[in-house]
Amino acid sequence: MSNEIVVKNKKATFQFEIVEKFTAGIVLKGTEIKSIRMGRASFVDSYCFFIGDELWVKGLHIAEYAWGTYNNHDPKQDRKLLLTRKELTKLKRRSQEKGLTIIALKLFINERGLAKVDIALARGKQLHDKRDDLREKDVRRELDRARKR
Numbered sequence: 001m002s003n004e005i006v007v008k009n010k011k012a013t014f015q016f017e018i019v020e021k022f023t024a025g026i027v028l029k030g031t032e033i034k035s036i037r038m039g040r041a042s043f044v045d046s047y048c049f050f051i052g053d054e055l056w057v058k059g060l061h062i063a064e065y066a067w068g069t070y071n072n073h074d075p076k077q078d079r080k081l082l083l084t085r086k087e088l089t090k091l092k093r094r095s096q097e098k099g100l101t102i103i104a105l106k107l108f109i110n111e112r113g114l115a116k117v118d119i120a121l122a123r124g125k126q127l128h129d130k131r132d133d134l135r136e137k138d139v140r141r142e143l144d145r146a147r148k149r
Contacts, residue, residue, distance in 0.1 A: 005036060007107040009043035014130065016103055016122035022091070024055070025082035026107075026117050031065035031072055036115055038065075041107055048081065048102035048119055050092055055081040057104055057117065081117060091121060099123050 012018075028036075035041065046059035056078045064072045083091070095102050105118040125133075 005039055005109045007036070007039065007041040007043065009046065009103065009105050012043075012103050012105050012120070012122070014133065015125060016101075016120070017125055017129070018105075018120045018122050019100065020094075020121045021105070022083060022087055022119050022121075024117050024119055026057070026115050027080040027082065028062075028115055032062050033115060034065045035062050036107065037109065043104055043107070046104050048104060050095070053088060053092070055083060055088060055091065055102070055119075057081055057119075060104065060107070060117075081119065094121050 040063035042061040042063075044059070044061065046057060046061075048055055048057050050056070058078050059076070060079060061075050063075055091102060094100055100121055100123055103120055103122050105120050107115065107117050110116050
């Protein structure tokens, strides 16, 4: 697809160190896919959690579809993620380790037209790690400016 729809969690890489990435399907209802295709989704304060052996994403905001009637969806509802049993078992076991959590990185439409979510097993960064990242970003920016001159 030339007009690729991607909604990213911009704070994820700043606040977390990514340990391992997975791509999951997402269960959508009614008009949610139309809102995603319009790019009307947000990952602010979203995270993933287990209920039994199923993985869910909480806090993924998919805005109501503008032309949806009484059939419109709830924008803040929890949504089920679809992974293989092996991946779910691995994620559940690893997420119970101290300091690890599961976060959503980005929401996109794949080449077959299906909505997918990139999730990651992540470890929270300390304040000094964030400072190091900002310092590296500033150095890269200065080098790019010097090259362009």
